[in-house]
Amino acid sequence: MPAASSIKVMVADDQLTIRALVRGGLQQLGFKDIDEAPDGEEALRQLIVKPVQLIISDYNMPKLDGLNLLRAVRSHEPIKKTAFIMLTGRADKELVQKAVQYGVNNYLVKPFTITTLKEKIEAVFGPLT
Numbered sequence: 001m002p003a004a005s006s007i008k009v010m011v012a013d014d015q016l017t018i019r020a021l022v023r024g025g026l027q028q029l030g031f032k033d034i035d036e037a038p039d040g041e042e043a044l045r046q047l048i049v050k051p052v053q054l055i056i057s058d059y060n061m062p063k064l065d066g067l068n069l070l071r072a073v074r075s076h077e078p079i080k081k082t083a084f085i086m087l088t089g090r091a092d093k094e095l096v097q098k099a100v101q102y103g104v105n106n107y108l109v110k111p112f113t114i115t116t117l118k119e120k121i122e123a124v125f126g127p128l129t
Contacts, residue, residue: 002126003030004030005030005031005032007053007054008033008050008051008054009031009035009054010034010046010047010052010054010055011023011026011035011036011037012038012042012043012055012057012061012066013036013058014038014058014060016038018058019036022087025114026056029114029117029118029121030128035050039062040061040066040068040069041063043057043064044064044069044072044073047073048079051078052082053082053083054085054121055073055082055083056085056108057069057070057087058088059087059095066086067086067095067098070084070086070104071102074102074103083125084103084105085105085106085107085108085120085124086106087107087108088110089110105123106121106123
């Protein structure tokens with residue numbers, strides 16, 4: 001049972017409002033160490049320098065989308081075991097199947113509530129204390 005405050009998080013989304021919503025939800029759940037990136041390319045650069053335990057990434061982003069960010073994370077040894085939650089406005093089967101094939105831990109459909117965010121994170125880490 002990890003404490004939310006001990007889990008480092010990267011939020012990657014090209015929409016500032018979504019990043020702010022995710023950050024706000026995470027802070028309400030007790031997360032303190034939260035980094036942000038406006039696209040998958042920037043997220044990957046930051047992750048290589050400062051690894052985290054959880055990545056929450058939008059699917060649809062410029063430069064490097066969420067699926068390719070997931071593939072890059074899974075192929076980079078130091079961060080390949082990082083928990084990855086895909087954030088998407090589309091819950092289509094094909095996307096979910098591809099994400100599962102590439103090793104996603106969970107996915108979160110927009111719009112989401114703090115309760116849903118917590119459930120998705122706890123499904124990966126177990127109950128947050």
